[in-house]
Amino acid sequence: MMGNLIELIFKKYEYKILYKRMLFTCLIVFIYILGSNISIVSQVHTKGHEGSFFKIAISNMGGDVNNLNIFTLGLGPWLTAMIMFSLISYRNMEKSMKQTRAEKNYKEKLLTLFLGFTQGYFIIHEYVSNDRIQTDNILILLIILVTGTMLLVWLADQNIRYGIAGPMPIVFTSIIKSLVHQKFEHIDANLLVLVLIGLIVIFTLFVLLFIELVEYRTNYRDVMNVSQSNTKTYLSWKINPAGSMAIMISISTFVMINALVNLIAKIIFTEAPSRFEWLTFGSPIGITIYILLQMILSYFLSRFLLNTKEKAKIFLKNGNYFISVNPGEETANYLNKMARRVCWFGSVTVTLIIGIPLYTTLLIPSLTQQIYFAIQLIVLIYIGINITETIRTYLYFDRYKQFLNKYW
Template sequence: MFQQYEYKILHKRILFTIFVLLIYILGSHVPIIPAQAMRHHDNGFYRLAVSNMGGDVSILNVFSLGLGPWLTAMLIISLWSYKNIEKSMRQTRAEKHFKEKFLTLALSVIQGVFVLNQFVYHSQLKQFNMLLLLLILIAGAMMMVWLADQNVRNGIAGPMPIVMLSIVRSIFNQQGPKLKIETYELIIVVVLIILALFTLLLIELVEYRTDYLDIMDISNNSTVNYLAWKINPGGSLSIMISLSVFFLLNSIVNLILKFTLGHPHHIRIFSFDHYIGISAYLLLQMILGYFLSRLLINTKQNTKKFLKNGNYFVDVRPGKETAAYLDKMARRVCWFGTLIVGVIIGIPLYSSLFIPHLSQQIYLAVQLIILVYIAINIADTFKTYLYFDKYQRFLKKYW
């Protein structure tokens, strides 16, 4: 059924994504150690970071590592190939996948060792075969990569539905907190959440447009040609990747201390319980978000298209001047969008430090913001497929 046409119409993609989610749900309910062997952390950093990567550390299961190693590997390879985009574009899909999978495997080993040492009691860990547990975690992470990759080809929005389901499950698994809050505090929190969601929706709908002229167009019509860029091209992917990288760095530092001191150690200043940890994460989010946005915009490719098609901007010469002009616009757009997302994520995280008794509700608000962000991106994917479905009869005839 899925290979009837070269292009996949929407309802078939939805069915395939549902099938992938069913496999993910099934694997998430296969524990590999008893629940009483787990060490539960009170801080919300690990819960927020792991759930936003499709993982779960409330109980160790097959898919506990989630998509974090894969997202981090994709970012590293993408930023490395940004130096020479033309060489990267000449690589075959098999070559790209080999690099991604090899690096994902290495990162899975690091994060698997960290999860076992950080979330399982040391006394309980001696009763199990640690290498076997590590092998199961790595195999589960690689299977999730395979599922996400299959969903990219045959389903909807690649890894986004898996992450979205993980966040929803994390929200419902949280115990209902006892609210001891004044009315004005509740009003302030609700207003801030509404403003954050409205701003998020606004930057997703707004485009930065720059008019250009076509040297081959000699008509006198009033059609305006413009180059359109989203304010935040990275979308929800930048948040997911920044959390994944921050979690990886946290894992490496804690593992170094564990093997140095001989017992598991948690560095509080590198988590969301300390302003240094939040500031470090926001700085990482803005840097990675900027470079990811620049990678997606790809001004070098736009410059070549303008030169090839005879398009130009007023008072800007083709070639190097056009490339410099596009780079200047891209820097302005990407930094603006990245800073806005940083403010949206940063305000609730810093608020959890000043209002500690509301930290659980604030972390819930952050998860809702990320959830809405992912939902917007998935909705855009639906719109794209619905647009192509309008030409279904034409595609059947000629494709």
């Protein structure tokens, strides 16, 4: 009976490719959950302050600093390396497109390795400075942390090829784990304030759903369908092309900057504090730096994904054109103008959604942990929306697989 059911799913059912990918992603998530529960030091010495900004930020990258485990660093170093190479490629996309996938992966992994050692040493130094672990075997702990990160990066890369949504399921699981382990103290706020916060969260989720589902469309003339006057062709762009990936990358980059600044200060100045408070979410300077980083990285990542230069070349090659816009350079300028409008709107909207609650924690410190919880919940649902969109894409592929195979 069970054998017939498996055969029905994998050999006869319409969406067999989707189910194979989902099962592979479940295997990746299982390995991640297993590894994140393997502590590399004694649990007694790794209890820290609950609900700190650093723990929440790390959890949004697939990491966990509640205890030192194999996957403590998460995907942070890899995501930071990705955005660095994306920004470099944005300056010269033609050169980047000529590079093979193996060359890009090699460079990304080298930078990931360097960033992993930097962030790993910073985290271990935090544990040592707070007397949560001994100074013995620091090098071994660092090697284990970096090895675990590289393993997690490999798992995410395999999930891109054979699973669903790349690193997002790992981050999704990490955030759920962080939300479950959060302990709320007595809430010093009246019922009206709590209801208002709940309504704001619901409104925010509707806004995120809106910018994910709505497309910016611009009609153009297709020379192949010029005789069909009733047929309209249009170029469609998502309002926020970067999606939830921009949030993960911005948090990763902010944490990496935090680690580098504090680590360099410790090396140069022996009497430097264990951590600069102005570079945390508990300071207006730290929050401002983060939201500016989020907005800029989201914009440039969106521009990189839209790739208007390549679209202008495709328009020129196919003979398609916009009304009252000449082909070639004028079309490229027209596309750049539209892309700037779309990308700035999406990046500013997402930045406001994340930034306003962070500033609210400065005005209402008693609700800091609850607001952090709401932010994580918003990010969790946003990632869930992106995963759902990926699943929908595979559903379309499976539905028209027989037709598409003729042209593959």
